[in-house]
Amino acid sequence: MDASVDLRTTTDYAGFVQAMTAEQVDLGYFGGVSYILAHHRANAKPIVVGSKSGMTDWHSVFIAHESTAVSSIDDLKRSADSLDLAFGDPLSTSGTVMPAYYFRRRHDLFPARAFKSLTHVEAYDAVAGTVSGGNTSVGALNARIYNRLVETRSVDETVIEVWRTPGFADYPWAVNGTLEEETVAAIRDAFIGLDEKESETTLDQQNVDKYVTTGHEEFGELGDAVRMVVILNDDDD
Known part of the structure:
Protein backbone atom coordinates (compact mmCIF):
# COMPACT_ATOMS: atom_id res chain seq x y z
CA MET A 1 0.00 0.00 0.00
CA ASP A 2 1.40 3.38 -1.02
CA ALA A 3 0.30 6.22 1.22
CA SER A 4 1.44 9.68 2.22
CA VAL A 5 1.78 10.35 5.93
CA ASP A 6 1.35 13.60 7.80
CA LEU A 7 3.23 13.49 11.11
CA ARG A 8 1.77 15.41 14.02
CA THR A 9 2.86 15.62 17.65
CA THR A 10 0.83 16.62 20.68
CA THR A 11 1.88 18.20 23.94
CA ASP A 12 -0.38 16.11 26.18
CA TYR A 13 -2.31 12.86 26.33
CA ALA A 14 -5.74 14.49 26.41
CA GLY A 15 -5.14 16.38 23.16
CA PHE A 16 -4.03 13.19 21.43
CA VAL A 17 -7.15 11.29 22.49
CA GLN A 18 -9.36 14.19 21.42
CA ALA A 19 -7.69 14.31 17.98
CA MET A 20 -8.47 10.65 17.36
CA THR A 21 -12.01 11.07 18.67
CA ALA A 22 -12.48 13.92 16.18
CA GLU A 23 -11.15 11.62 13.39
CA GLN A 24 -8.14 13.88 12.87
CA VAL A 25 -5.76 10.95 13.47
CA ASP A 26 -5.78 7.57 11.68
CA LEU A 27 -2.74 5.99 13.35
CA GLY A 28 -1.08 6.90 16.62
CA TYR A 29 1.60 5.80 19.06
CA PHE A 30 -0.10 5.71 22.42
CA GLY A 31 0.82 5.36 26.03
CA GLY A 32 -1.26 2.62 27.63
CA VAL A 33 -3.73 4.87 29.45
CA SER A 34 -4.25 7.20 26.49
CA TYR A 35 -4.90 4.12 24.34
CA ILE A 36 -7.58 2.89 26.74
CA LEU A 37 -9.26 6.29 26.62
CA ALA A 38 -9.05 6.38 22.81
CA HIS A 39 -10.46 2.86 22.60
CA HIS A 40 -13.52 3.82 24.61
CA ARG A 41 -14.06 7.18 22.97
CA ALA A 42 -13.00 6.53 19.37
CA ASN A 43 -12.95 2.72 19.09
CA ALA A 44 -9.18 2.83 18.63
CA LYS A 45 -7.69 -0.60 17.93
CA PRO A 46 -4.12 -1.65 18.84
CA ILE A 47 -2.29 -3.39 16.00
CA VAL A 48 1.35 -3.78 17.07
CA VAL A 49 3.67 -3.29 20.04
CA GLY A 50 7.44 -3.18 20.14
CA SER A 51 9.46 -6.18 21.29
CA LYS A 52 12.82 -5.67 23.01
CA SER A 53 15.03 -8.66 23.84
CA GLY A 54 11.99 -10.88 23.29
CA MET A 55 9.84 -8.94 25.77
CA THR A 56 6.78 -6.80 25.16
CA ASP A 57 5.81 -6.24 28.82
CA TRP A 58 6.60 -3.08 30.75
CA HIS A 59 7.08 -2.61 34.50
CA THR A 165 5.49 -4.38 39.59
CA PRO A 166 4.36 -7.33 37.48
CA GLY A 167 4.50 -6.78 33.74
CA PHE A 168 1.75 -5.04 31.79
CA ALA A 169 0.95 -4.08 28.20
CA ASP A 170 1.87 -0.56 27.12
CA TYR A 171 2.82 1.68 24.16
CA PRO A 172 0.73 0.28 21.30
CA TRP A 173 0.46 1.64 17.81
CA ALA A 174 -3.30 1.92 17.33
CA VAL A 175 -5.58 2.80 14.43
CA ASN A 176 -8.82 4.73 14.36
CA GLY A 177 -11.86 2.48 14.40
CA THR A 178 -13.12 4.13 11.21
CA LEU A 179 -10.35 2.65 9.04
CA GLU A 180 -11.20 -0.21 6.69
CA GLU A 181 -9.76 -3.60 7.63
CA GLU A 182 -7.78 -3.82 4.41
CA THR A 183 -5.99 -0.58 5.31
CA VAL A 184 -5.43 -1.75 8.87
CA ALA A 185 -3.92 -5.02 7.64
CA ALA A 186 -1.56 -3.15 5.32
CA ILE A 187 -0.39 -0.87 8.14
CA ARG A 188 0.15 -3.86 10.42
CA ASP A 189 2.16 -5.68 7.75
CA ALA A 190 4.32 -2.60 7.23
CA PHE A 191 5.25 -2.56 10.93
CA ILE A 192 5.93 -6.31 11.02
CA GLY A 193 8.15 -5.93 7.96
CA LEU A 194 10.41 -3.55 9.85
CA ASP A 195 12.34 -6.48 11.28
CA GLU A 196 14.10 -6.74 7.92
CA LYS A 197 17.78 -5.76 7.98
CA GLU A 198 17.38 -2.57 5.95
CA SER A 199 15.02 -1.19 8.58
CA GLU A 200 17.36 -1.48 11.58
CA THR A 201 17.86 2.29 11.85
CA THR A 202 14.11 2.84 12.18
CA LEU A 203 13.85 0.17 14.86
CA ASP A 204 16.81 1.61 16.75
CA GLN A 205 15.11 4.99 16.83
CA GLN A 206 12.07 3.33 18.39
CA ASN A 207 14.30 1.34 20.81
CA VAL A 208 12.77 -1.98 19.76
CA ASP A 209 14.08 -5.10 18.02
CA LYS A 210 10.90 -5.67 16.05
CA TYR A 211 7.14 -5.14 16.11
CA VAL A 212 4.67 -7.91 16.91
CA THR A 213 0.91 -8.06 16.59
CA THR A 214 -1.33 -7.26 19.53
CA GLY A 215 -5.04 -6.89 20.30
CA HIS A 216 -7.30 -5.15 22.79
CA GLU A 217 -7.50 -8.29 24.93
CA GLU A 218 -3.86 -7.74 25.92
CA PHE A 219 -4.87 -4.49 27.63
CA GLY A 220 -7.60 -5.90 29.90
CA GLU A 221 -5.68 -5.41 33.14
CA LEU A 222 -4.76 -1.88 32.13
CA GLY A 223 -8.45 -1.16 31.52
CA ASP A 224 -9.18 -2.34 35.06
CA ALA A 225 -6.44 -0.07 36.38
CA VAL A 226 -7.83 2.94 34.53
CA ARG A 227 -11.25 2.34 36.09
CA MET A 228 -9.70 1.93 39.52
CA VAL A 229 -8.22 5.43 39.41
CA VAL A 230 -11.57 6.80 38.16
CA ILE A 231 -10.41 8.01 34.76
CA LEU A 232 -13.11 5.96 33.06
CA ASN A 233 -16.72 5.45 34.03
CA ASP A 234 -18.59 2.25 33.23
CA ASP A 235 -20.94 4.35 31.08
CA ASP A 236 -18.03 4.82 28.63
CA ASP A 237 -18.01 1.11 27.71
Whole structure:
Protein backbone atom coordinates (compact mmCIF):
# COMPACT_ATOMS: atom_id res chain seq x y z
CA MET A 1 0.00 0.00 0.00
CA ASP A 2 1.40 3.38 -1.02
CA ALA A 3 0.30 6.22 1.22
CA SER A 4 1.44 9.68 2.22
CA VAL A 5 1.78 10.35 5.93
CA ASP A 6 1.35 13.60 7.80
CA LEU A 7 3.23 13.49 11.11
CA ARG A 8 1.77 15.41 14.02
CA THR A 9 2.86 15.62 17.65
CA THR A 10 0.83 16.62 20.68
CA THR A 11 1.88 18.20 23.94
CA ASP A 12 -0.38 16.11 26.18
CA TYR A 13 -2.31 12.86 26.33
CA ALA A 14 -5.74 14.49 26.41
CA GLY A 15 -5.14 16.38 23.16
CA PHE A 16 -4.03 13.19 21.43
CA VAL A 17 -7.15 11.29 22.49
CA GLN A 18 -9.36 14.19 21.42
CA ALA A 19 -7.69 14.31 17.98
CA MET A 20 -8.47 10.65 17.36
CA THR A 21 -12.01 11.07 18.67
CA ALA A 22 -12.48 13.92 16.18
CA GLU A 23 -11.15 11.62 13.39
CA GLN A 24 -8.14 13.88 12.87
CA VAL A 25 -5.76 10.95 13.47
CA ASP A 26 -5.78 7.57 11.68
CA LEU A 27 -2.74 5.99 13.35
CA GLY A 28 -1.08 6.90 16.62
CA TYR A 29 1.60 5.80 19.06
CA PHE A 30 -0.10 5.71 22.42
CA GLY A 31 0.82 5.36 26.03
CA GLY A 32 -1.26 2.62 27.63
CA VAL A 33 -3.73 4.87 29.45
CA SER A 34 -4.25 7.20 26.49
CA TYR A 35 -4.90 4.12 24.34
CA ILE A 36 -7.58 2.89 26.74
CA LEU A 37 -9.26 6.29 26.62
CA ALA A 38 -9.05 6.38 22.81
CA HIS A 39 -10.46 2.86 22.60
CA HIS A 40 -13.52 3.82 24.61
CA ARG A 41 -14.06 7.18 22.97
CA ALA A 42 -13.00 6.53 19.37
CA ASN A 43 -12.95 2.72 19.09
CA ALA A 44 -9.18 2.83 18.63
CA LYS A 45 -7.69 -0.60 17.93
CA PRO A 46 -4.12 -1.65 18.84
CA ILE A 47 -2.29 -3.39 16.00
CA VAL A 48 1.35 -3.78 17.07
CA VAL A 49 3.67 -3.29 20.04
CA GLY A 50 7.44 -3.18 20.14
CA SER A 51 9.46 -6.18 21.29
CA LYS A 52 12.82 -5.67 23.01
CA SER A 53 15.03 -8.66 23.84
CA GLY A 54 11.99 -10.88 23.29
CA MET A 55 9.84 -8.94 25.77
CA THR A 56 6.78 -6.80 25.16
CA ASP A 57 5.81 -6.24 28.82
CA TRP A 58 6.60 -3.08 30.75
CA HIS A 59 7.08 -2.61 34.50
CA SER A 60 6.99 0.18 37.05
CA VAL A 61 9.59 0.46 39.79
CA PHE A 62 9.33 1.98 43.27
CA ILE A 63 12.53 3.64 44.48
CA ALA A 64 13.44 5.20 47.83
CA HIS A 65 16.11 7.50 49.22
CA GLU A 66 18.61 5.66 51.43
CA SER A 67 17.78 7.93 54.37
CA THR A 68 14.36 6.26 54.63
CA ALA A 69 15.93 2.86 55.46
CA VAL A 70 13.34 1.37 53.07
CA SER A 71 14.75 -1.49 50.99
CA SER A 72 11.80 -3.83 50.44
CA ILE A 73 8.08 -3.70 49.74
CA ASP A 74 7.40 -4.78 53.33
CA ASP A 75 9.48 -1.85 54.61
CA LEU A 76 7.55 0.44 52.31
CA LYS A 77 4.18 -0.77 53.53
CA ARG A 78 5.17 -0.45 57.20
CA SER A 79 6.56 3.06 56.81
CA ALA A 80 4.18 4.49 54.19
CA ASP A 81 2.34 6.85 56.53
CA SER A 82 5.61 8.65 57.32
CA LEU A 83 6.85 8.86 53.71
CA ASP A 84 6.27 11.32 50.86
CA LEU A 85 5.53 9.70 47.48
CA ALA A 86 6.15 11.11 43.99
CA PHE A 87 4.29 9.77 40.96
CA GLY A 88 4.55 10.91 37.34
CA ASP A 89 1.91 12.59 35.21
CA PRO A 90 -1.59 11.62 36.47
CA LEU A 91 -2.26 9.93 33.09
CA SER A 92 1.12 8.17 32.95
CA THR A 93 0.71 4.40 32.63
CA SER A 94 3.97 3.34 34.31
CA GLY A 95 4.44 6.51 36.37
CA THR A 96 1.06 6.63 38.09
CA VAL A 97 -1.75 4.33 37.01
CA MET A 98 -0.10 0.90 37.12
CA PRO A 99 1.99 1.47 40.27
CA ALA A 100 -1.17 2.70 42.02
CA TYR A 101 -3.13 -0.28 40.69
CA TYR A 102 -0.63 -2.91 41.78
CA PHE A 103 -0.07 -1.26 45.14
CA ARG A 104 -3.81 -1.56 45.70
CA ARG A 105 -4.30 -5.04 44.22
CA ARG A 106 -1.17 -6.71 45.61
CA HIS A 107 -0.88 -4.88 48.93
CA ASP A 108 -4.36 -3.50 49.66
CA LEU A 109 -3.13 0.07 49.99
CA PHE A 110 -4.32 3.22 48.23
CA PRO A 111 -1.26 5.44 47.65
CA ALA A 112 -3.20 8.68 48.17
CA ARG A 113 -4.29 7.45 51.60
CA ALA A 114 -1.36 5.28 52.65
CA PHE A 115 1.44 7.83 52.27
CA LYS A 116 2.08 11.02 54.20
CA SER A 117 1.77 12.98 50.94
CA LEU A 118 1.44 12.32 47.21
CA THR A 119 2.68 14.66 44.50
CA HIS A 120 2.94 14.36 40.71
CA VAL A 121 6.13 15.12 38.79
CA GLU A 122 5.87 15.33 35.01
CA ALA A 123 8.97 13.46 33.79
CA TYR A 124 10.40 10.07 34.75
CA ASP A 125 13.91 11.43 35.27
CA ALA A 126 12.43 14.17 37.45
CA VAL A 127 10.88 11.52 39.71
CA ALA A 128 14.28 9.86 40.07
CA GLY A 129 15.93 13.23 40.59
CA THR A 130 13.59 14.32 43.35
CA VAL A 131 14.24 11.06 45.21
CA SER A 132 17.99 11.26 44.61
CA GLY A 133 18.04 14.83 45.89
CA GLY A 134 16.20 13.86 49.06
CA ASN A 135 13.24 16.09 48.17
CA THR A 136 10.84 13.17 48.44
CA SER A 137 11.10 9.81 50.16
CA VAL A 138 9.76 7.44 47.52
CA GLY A 139 8.99 7.59 43.80
CA ALA A 140 7.54 5.38 41.08
CA LEU A 141 8.56 5.42 37.43
CA ASN A 142 8.97 3.40 34.25
CA ALA A 143 11.41 0.57 34.99
CA ARG A 144 13.15 0.71 31.60
CA ILE A 145 13.79 4.41 32.07
CA TYR A 146 15.11 3.74 35.56
CA ASN A 147 17.43 1.03 34.20
CA ARG A 148 18.86 3.51 31.72
CA LEU A 149 19.33 6.15 34.42
CA VAL A 150 21.27 3.62 36.48
CA GLU A 151 23.37 2.50 33.50
CA THR A 152 24.29 6.09 32.64
CA ARG A 153 24.88 6.92 36.33
CA SER A 154 22.21 9.60 36.20
CA VAL A 155 21.09 8.50 39.65
CA ASP A 156 23.51 7.94 42.48
CA GLU A 157 23.83 5.33 45.20
CA THR A 158 21.47 7.21 47.51
CA VAL A 159 18.60 5.73 45.43
CA ILE A 160 17.47 2.22 46.39
CA GLU A 161 15.24 0.04 44.23
CA VAL A 162 12.41 -1.20 46.43
CA TRP A 163 9.94 -3.10 44.25
CA ARG A 164 9.06 -3.80 40.61
CA THR A 165 5.49 -4.38 39.59
CA PRO A 166 4.36 -7.33 37.48
CA GLY A 167 4.50 -6.78 33.74
CA PHE A 168 1.75 -5.04 31.79
CA ALA A 169 0.95 -4.08 28.20
CA ASP A 170 1.87 -0.56 27.12
CA TYR A 171 2.82 1.68 24.16
CA PRO A 172 0.73 0.28 21.30
CA TRP A 173 0.46 1.64 17.81
CA ALA A 174 -3.30 1.92 17.33
CA VAL A 175 -5.58 2.80 14.43
CA ASN A 176 -8.82 4.73 14.36
CA GLY A 177 -11.86 2.48 14.40
CA THR A 178 -13.12 4.13 11.21
CA LEU A 179 -10.35 2.65 9.04
CA GLU A 180 -11.20 -0.21 6.69
CA GLU A 181 -9.76 -3.60 7.63
CA GLU A 182 -7.78 -3.82 4.41
CA THR A 183 -5.99 -0.58 5.31
CA VAL A 184 -5.43 -1.75 8.87
CA ALA A 185 -3.92 -5.02 7.64
CA ALA A 186 -1.56 -3.15 5.32
CA ILE A 187 -0.39 -0.87 8.14
CA ARG A 188 0.15 -3.86 10.42
CA ASP A 189 2.16 -5.68 7.75
CA ALA A 190 4.32 -2.60 7.23
CA PHE A 191 5.25 -2.56 10.93
CA ILE A 192 5.93 -6.31 11.02
CA GLY A 193 8.15 -5.93 7.96
CA LEU A 194 10.41 -3.55 9.85
CA ASP A 195 12.34 -6.48 11.28
CA GLU A 196 14.10 -6.74 7.92
CA LYS A 197 17.78 -5.76 7.98
CA GLU A 198 17.38 -2.57 5.95
CA SER A 199 15.02 -1.19 8.58
CA GLU A 200 17.36 -1.48 11.58
CA THR A 201 17.86 2.29 11.85
CA THR A 202 14.11 2.84 12.18
CA LEU A 203 13.85 0.17 14.86
CA ASP A 204 16.81 1.61 16.75
CA GLN A 205 15.11 4.99 16.83
CA GLN A 206 12.07 3.33 18.39
CA ASN A 207 14.30 1.34 20.81
CA VAL A 208 12.77 -1.98 19.76
CA ASP A 209 14.08 -5.10 18.02
CA LYS A 210 10.90 -5.67 16.05
CA TYR A 211 7.14 -5.14 16.11
CA VAL A 212 4.67 -7.91 16.91
CA THR A 213 0.91 -8.06 16.59
CA THR A 214 -1.33 -7.26 19.53
CA GLY A 215 -5.04 -6.89 20.30
CA HIS A 216 -7.30 -5.15 22.79
CA GLU A 217 -7.50 -8.29 24.93
CA GLU A 218 -3.86 -7.74 25.92
CA PHE A 219 -4.87 -4.49 27.63
CA GLY A 220 -7.60 -5.90 29.90
CA GLU A 221 -5.68 -5.41 33.14
CA LEU A 222 -4.76 -1.88 32.13
CA GLY A 223 -8.45 -1.16 31.52
CA ASP A 224 -9.18 -2.34 35.06
CA ALA A 225 -6.44 -0.07 36.38
CA VAL A 226 -7.83 2.94 34.53
CA ARG A 227 -11.25 2.34 36.09
CA MET A 228 -9.70 1.93 39.52
CA VAL A 229 -8.22 5.43 39.41
CA VAL A 230 -11.57 6.80 38.16
CA ILE A 231 -10.41 8.01 34.76
CA LEU A 232 -13.11 5.96 33.06
CA ASN A 233 -16.72 5.45 34.03
CA ASP A 234 -18.59 2.25 33.23
CA ASP A 235 -20.94 4.35 31.08
CA ASP A 236 -18.03 4.82 28.63
CA ASP A 237 -18.01 1.11 27.71
